[in-house]
Amino acid sequence: MFHLHKQEGRARRGSFETVHGTIQTPVFMNVGTAGAIKGAVSTMDLETIGTQVELSNTYHLHVRPGDELIKSLGGLHKFMNWSRPILTDSGGFQVFSLAGLRKIKEEGVYFNSHIDGRRIFMGPEESIQIQSNLGSTIAMAFDECAPHDASRDYVEASVARTTRWLIRCRDKLRELNGREDTINPHQMLFGINQGTTFADIRIEHAKRISELDLDGYAVGGLAVGETHAQMYEILDVTLPHLPENKPRYLMGVGTPANILEGVARGIDFFDCVYPSRNGRHGHVYTNSGKLNLFNKQYERDMRPIEEGCGCPACQSYSRAYIRHLLKAGEMLGMRLCVLHNLYFYNQMMTEIRDAIDGGCFAEYKKRKLSAVQGELC
Amino acid sequence: MFHLHKQEGRARRGSFETVHGTIQTPVFMNVGTAGAIKGAVSTMDLETIGTQVELSNTYHLHVRPGDELIKSLGGLHKFMNWSRPILTDSGGFQVFSLAGLRKIKEEGVYFNSHIDGRRIFMGPEESIQIQSNLGSTIAMAFDECAPHDASRDYVEASVARTTRWLIRCRDKLRELNGREDTINPHQMLFGINQGTTFADIRIEHAKRISELDLDGYAVGGLAVGETHAQMYEILDVTLPHLPENKPRYLMGVGTPANILEGVARGIDFFDCVYPSRNGRHGHVYTNSGKLNLFNKQYERDMRPIEEGCGCPACQSYSRAYIRHLLKAGEMLGMRLCVLHNLYFYNQMMTEIRDAIDGGCFAEYKKRKLSAVQGELC
Numbered sequence: 001m002f003h004l005h006k007q008e009g010r011a012r013r014g015s016f017e018t019v020h021g022t023i024q025t026p027v028f029m030n031v032g033t034a035g036a037i038k039g040a041v042s043t044m045d046l047e048t049i050g051t052q053v054e055l056s057n058t059y060h061l062h063v064r065p066g067d068e069l070i071k072s073l074g075g076l077h078k079f080m081n082w083s084r085p086i087l088t089d090s091g092g093f094q095v096f097s098l099a100g101l102r103k104i105k106e107e108g109v110y111f112n113s114h115i116d117g118r119r120i121f122m123g124p125e126e127s128i129q130i131q132s133n134l135g136s137t138i139a140m141a142f143d144e145c146a147p148h149d150a151s152r153d154y155v156e157a158s159v160a161r162t163t164r165w166l167i168r169c170r171d172k173l174r175e176l177n178g179r180e181d182t183i184n185p186h187q188m189l190f191g192i193n194q195g196t197t198f199a200d201i202r203i204e205h206a207k208r209i210s211e212l213d214l215d216g217y218a219v220g221g222l223a224v225g226e227t228h229a230q231m232y233e234i235l236d237v238t239l240p241h242l243p244e245n246k247p248r249y250l251m252g253v254g255t256p257a258n259i260l261e262g263v264a265r266g267i268d269f270f271d272c273v274y275p276s277r278n279g280r281h282g283h284v285y286t287n288s289g290k291l292n293l294f295n296k297q298y299e300r301d302m303r304p305i306e307e308g309c310g311c312p313a314c315q316s317y318s319r320a321y322i323r324h325l326l327k328a329g330e331m332l333g334m335r336l337c338v339l340h341n342l343y344f345y346n347q348m349m350t351e352i353r354d355a356i357d358g359g360c361f362a363e364y365k366k367r368k369l370s371a372v373q374g375e376l377c
Numbered sequence: 378m379f380h381l382h383k384q385e386g387r388a389r390r391g392s393f394e395t396v397h398g399t400i401q402t403p404v405f406m407n408v409g410t411a412g413a414i415k416g417a418v419s420t421m422d423l424e425t426i427g428t429q430v431e432l433s434n435t436y437h438l439h440v441r442p443g444d445e446l447i448k449s450l451g452g453l454h455k456f457m458n459w460s461r462p463i464l465t466d467s468g469g470f471q472v473f474s475l476a477g478l479r480k481i482k483e484e485g486v487y488f489n490s491h492i493d494g495r496r497i498f499m500g501p502e503e504s505i506q507i508q509s510n511l512g513s514t515i516a517m518a519f520d521e522c523a524p525h526d527a528s529r530d531y532v533e534a535s536v537a538r539t540t541r542w543l544i545r546c547r548d549k550l551r552e553l554n555g556r557e558d559t560i561n562p563h564q565m566l567f568g569i570n571q572g573t574t575f576a577d578i579r580i581e582h583a584k585r586i587s588e589l590d591l592d593g594y595a596v597g598g599l600a601v602g603e604t605h606a607q608m609y610e611i612l613d614v615t616l617p618h619l620p621e622n623k624p625r626y627l628m629g630v631g632t633p634a635n636i637l638e639g640v641a642r643g644i645d646f647f648d649c650v651y652p653s654r655n656g657r658h659g660h661v662y663t664n665s666g667k668l669n670l671f672n673k674q675y676e677r678d679m680r681p682i683e684e685g686c687g688c689p690a691c692q693s694y695s696r697a698y699i700r701h702l703l704k705a706g707e708m709l710g711m712r713l714c715v716l717h718n719l720y721f722y723n724q725m726m727t728e729i730r731d732a733i734d735g736g737c738f739a740e741y742k743k744r745k746l747s748a749v750q751g752e753l754c
Contacts, residue, residue, distance in 0.1 A: 035701065040417035040708035044693060065676070065701045073679055073697055081693050299442070302450055316421060316458050320450055324412065324442040331417035331708050 002216070002247050002268075006356055010239070010266040013356035016216075016247050019186040020077070020085045020137045025247060025268040026356075028259065028349045029053040029087055030342055031276060034060045035070075035080045038276050039338030040331055043082040048312060049339055050346040053085045053137075055271045058130050059094035059122075063115050067133035075135030075183035087271075088136035090127045090169075090192075092143050093220075093252075104144065106161065124168035128189075132176040135183025140218065141169040143192045148225035150196060159194050159205050166191050166209060188215035190249060196221055197230050199237045206241035216269070217242045218249040228258065235265040256285065256348060256372040260365045263352055275345045279338035282326045285345075287371040291319075293337065298323045311343035312336070379593070379624050379645075383733055387616070387643040390733035393593075393624050396563040397454070397462045397514045402624060402645040403733075405636065405726045406430040406464055407719055408653060411437045412457045415653050416715030417708055420459040425689060426716055427723040430462045430514075432648045435507050436471035436499075440492050444510035452512030452560035464648075465513035467504045467546075467569075469520050470597075470629075481521065483538065501545035505566075509553040512560025517595065518546040520569045525602040527573060536571050536582050543568050543586060565592035567626060573598055574607050576614045583618035593646070594619045595626040605635065612642040633662065633725060633749040637742045640729055652722045656715035659703045662722075664748040668696075670714065675700045688720035689713070 006013040016023040030037055030051045037046070037054075046054060056076060061067055070079050076086055092109075095102060099111035099120070108123020127142035143162040146155050170189060177185050191209040195201035209217065219238060222231045235250070242248055249269035250262045259270050275285065282293040286306040291298070293305075304314035305322070313322065313336035325333030348368070355364035383390040393400040407414055407428045414423070414431075423431060433453060438444055447456050453463055469486075472479060476488035476497075485500020504519035520539040523532050547566060554562050568586040572578035586594065596615060599608045612627070619625055626646035627639045636647050652662065659670040663683040668675070670682075681691035682699070690699065690713035702710030725745070732741035 034705040034707060035698070036705075036707045036709045038707065040712040042689075042693070042709055042713070044689070060705075064705055065697075069677065073677060073695075078679075079695075079698055079701075081695075081698070300446065300450060312419075312421070316419070318450075318456075320442075321412070321456055321458070324456075328411040328413075328437075328441055330411060330413045330415065331711070332413045332419055334708070335417040335712075336419070 002245060004245065006359075008356050008359055008361045009264065011263050011356050011361045012266055012268055013353055014247065014268060016268075018085050018137045018188065019184065020083060023052050023085055024353055026259075026263045026349055026352055027052050027269055028345045029055040029269065029271040030346070031055045031271055031273050032080075033057045034064070035076065037338065037342070039280055040335040041276075041338055041342070043080055045312070045339060046082070049343040050350065051084075051342065052346075053087055053269075054080075054082055055087045055089070056134070056136065057091070057094060058088045058127060058134065059091035059098070061134060062091060062130045063113055067130040071133035071135070071183055075133075077135065085137040086134075087138040088131045088134055088140065089251075090140040090142040091122055091130065092127065093145050095122055096145050106164075108142070108165075124165040125172045128169050128172040128176065132173065132182060132184075132187060136187065137184070138188045138190055138216070139169075139173060141166045141189060141191050143194055143220060145221045145224065146194065146196055148196050148221070152198060152201075155194075155196050155198055155201055159201055162192070162194050163205065163208055166212065170212060170214065190214060190216040190218050190247075192218045192220040192251070193238060193242070194221045197226050197234060199234065202234055202238045203241050206238050210241065210243050214246070216247040216249060218251050218269075219267075220251045222250065223253045223258070228261075231258075232261055232265065235262065235267070239266045256345070257369055259345075259348070260352070260369055263361070264365060275341035276338050279341040280334045282323075282333070282337055284337050284340050285372070287368075289373045293319060293323045293326055295323075305337075305340050306344075309340065309343070310347075311340045313340040379622060381622065383736075385733050385736055385738045386641065388640050388733050388738045389643055389645055390730055391624065391645060393645075395462050395514045395565065396561065397460060400429050400462055401730055403636075403640045403726055403729050404429050404646055405722045406432040406646065406648040407723070408432045408648055408650050409457075410434045411441070412453065414715065414719070416657055417712040418653075418715055418719070420457055422689075422716060423459065426720040427727065428461075428719065429723075430464055430646075431457075431459055432464045432466070433511070433513065434468070434471060435465045435504060435511065436468035436475070438465075438511060439468060439507045440490055444507040448510035448512070448560060454512060462514040463511075464515040465508045465511055465517065466628075467517040467519040468499055468507065469504065470522050472499055473522050483541075485519070485542075501542040502549045505546050505549040505553065509550065509559060509561075509564060513564065514561070515565045515567055515593070516546075516550060518543045518566060518568050520571055520597060522598045522601065523571065523573055525573050525598070529575060529578075532571075532573050532575055532578055536578055539569070539571050540582065540585055543589065547589060547591065567591060567593040567595050567624075569595045569597040569628070570615060570619070571598045574603050574611060576611065579611055579615045580618050583615050587618065587620050591623070593624040593626060595628050595646075596644075597628045599627065600630045600635070605638075608635075609638055609642065612639065612644070616643045633722070634746055636722075636725070637729070637746055640738070641742060652718035653715050656718040657711045659700075659710070659714055661714050661717050662749070664745075666750045670696060670700045670703055682717050683721075686717065686720070687724075688717045690717040
């Protein structure tokens with residue numbers, strides 16, 4: 001159940017009740033692909049850095065260790081020891097980006113595993129079955145994320161199929177939630193809006209899926225090659241056609257600037273691998289732009305990554321020490337940078353929520369955009 | 378200052394006062410080669426897992442990031458944010474095991490850096506200068522660790538040179554401790570007994586270095602290829618010739634069984650890379666032997682690594698989850714195994730101290746040796 005507490009322009013301050021606790025929105029979900037955030041970050045760390053929702057990848061967990069194994073051990077929450085909300089993607093994006101030799105049919109997608117090459121089939125029912133086995137809080141619909149430069153004809157046909165797949169996802173989840181041996185009988189489903197950069201296709205699709213009264217709605221297929229201006233324009237024209245009383249999730253986005261712009265347009269949920277991936281490469285976020293800790297200039301810099309930051313890295317270690325760890329190939333260097341970056345993102349979301357609560361989001365956004373210079377792209 | 382509180386047979390229960398706090402002995406030092414324990418373990422973690430002394434490698438820190446840099450930033454304690462005792466080795470062992478094209482002369486050793494191949498010279502004065510720059514609590518003398526199968530003639534000459542080097546180390550440290558800009562003016566020096574498996578050379582050398590009234594004495598050059606029986610025999614004959622009122626450190630040793638046997642023979646300090654190296658390979662210690670978490674049998678095992686263990690891994694995660702992380706190449710898997718193994722070692726040392734305090738070390742040793750089966754070699 002989504003509650004809309006306050007609005008400033010199109011920016012929304014809300015809360016989303018789930019069986020695993022209430023999510024305060026806008027929220028940034030922290031990506032733990034294989035049931036763990038890369039960079040030696042544990043679920044205990046997630047509590048420390050203020051994570052509300054963990055996001056796991058259905059495709060990865062299906063391939064290894066296997067969703068049936070996770071179900072037999074009591075579900076993903078128990079497996080990874082995380083009691084708060086988990087969102088699982090549908091596996092569709094990985095099928096389209098990672099797997100080899102894929103063939104799209106009405107029933108679903110045939111493809112080769114990126115690990116052992118074996119032939120796998122995944123359709124709407126299979127994706128939902130896997131997500132039900134994992135027992136996540138929120139399941140995502142199985143969709144096709146069409147290439148951003150696909151032809152209008154291709155996109156129209158793809159979106160129509162994605163709508164048919166969405167109905168099959170909804171029906172399958174309804175069935176599984178009613179079974180006795182299900183891990184999470186309250187599992188929720190978010191539908192996904194597609195249509196690349198064709199505004200009219202996006203709008204028609206948004207209207208069509210809104211009729212299905214799902215638990216939430218995502219905007220997918222963005223940040224995959226189009227410009228940021230195009231992405232913001234699609235949000236501007238599409239979001240008014242999604243239900244006001246349901247959360248809206250902008251998938252796979254993005255930089256701090258992208259998130260501020262997304263919130264300003266009415267987005268409630270975000271996720272992105274940037275903070276963890278950048279952290280593993282020694283790139284850390286601050287309110288004066290991103291730093292590359294491999295740079296020589298930090299060799300003798302005994303300041304924390306950011307003065308006043310409350311993350312475990314800044315509370316105890318200097319730029320000079322973390323740079324040394326990164327140069328020496330010590331895993332601890334990556335871990336500290338990832339912890340800092342995720343904290344930075346989570347903290348920014350807290351600031352955003354406070355700003356909307358206080359009616360000063362527009363001002364906050366302007367100040368933060370100027371602070372995170374270089375992240376505007 | 379070393380205080381001997383209690384003895385049971387030759388096993389000793391003591392405490393060693395340092396400028397960075399008191400060390401309860403027997404103690405196992407946790408090895409953080411490049412100023413960090415491998416496996417993404419931070420100094421905050423070390424407090425959690427009960428570490429008393431961190432051991433850093435002089436050679437590694439000299440090569441990268443450089444001891445002068447660390448001195449200019451306030452010393453190693455400040456650099457890595459660890460306020461408790463640090464022992465630095467002399468760099469000698471690494472020079473003899475890692476570096477290329479080495480040439481041993483009376484003044485010291487010429488060798489090539491294992492990182493960039495550049496020609497480096499290290500003698501007693503250089504080693505002590507580096508350790509003084511790092512500002513460790515305890516510096517180790519620069520010695521030659523002769524091959525375990527070296528001829529008697531070679532070993533005699535080598536040990537004599539090591540004694541001359543030791544005097545130069547002592548004199549150099551005395552000078553540096555007196556300087557105004559020194560990081561730790563109370564830096565202590567441990568001498569190192571050598572002699573491979575020649576009992577009479579070991580004994581003569583022990584007597585000779587005991588005259589120097591150093592802060593402590595190490596037995597070096599063991600666990601480098603000789604049998605465990607030979608190692609124990611050397612301890613049996615050598616230790617009676619080291620001063621009773623100084624701590625004794627068995628370098629680079631070893632398995633839990635080696636440590637129990639070392640304590641029984643009067644050793645107070647130990648260090649070894651086994652727990653962290655084994656952890657990174659998914660091999661974890663328990664009181665029913667070592668487990669290889671990569672094994673299929675742990676796939677569905679929801680028990681912690683060891684029931685009742687207080688380490689961060691066992692408090693929150695199952696064998697099945699950690700196995701999944703290891704198989705998926707997630708750094709978190711290594712981190713959890715390393716934390717468990719170091720905790721296991723530190724906890725064993727607590728048990729050993731309690732047993733000597735309680736006068737039941739012999740009984741404890743027998744029970745633990747039988748528990749850590751497979752670690753006896």
